Amino acid sequence: MNTNQIEGLIGMLLTFGILVLLVLPSAFGVARDRRADRQIREAQEARGEQEDQKSSSRSTVPSTATWYAEGRRSKKLVSS
Structure with a gap:
């Protein structure tokens, strides 16, 4: 190898090293976000299983928002 080849x-190698240094933080960020998403999904699934078990003992009274929306829908149907 001559001097030009060694310099090249x-x-x-320096260019590749700089590229790695620039990409590395974003790769860590993506891995961290995926881990957080997985943990959130697992927590939601666990909560869903717990709610399924509790749902048989709960009453099925609609919320105030549902009651209000139903009343507004019926008024729209009557007026049109």
Whole structure:
């Protein structure tokens, strides 16, 4: 190898090293986000299973928002 080839090799290695340093933080961020998403999904699934078990003992009274929306829908149907 002559001097030009060695300089070219060093330049490519430095460029590759800088590229790795720039990409590494975003790769860690993606991995962290995926882990957080997985933990959230597992917690939601666990909560869903607990709610399924509790749902038989709960009353089925609609919420105030549902009652209000039903009243507004019926008024729209009557007026049109």
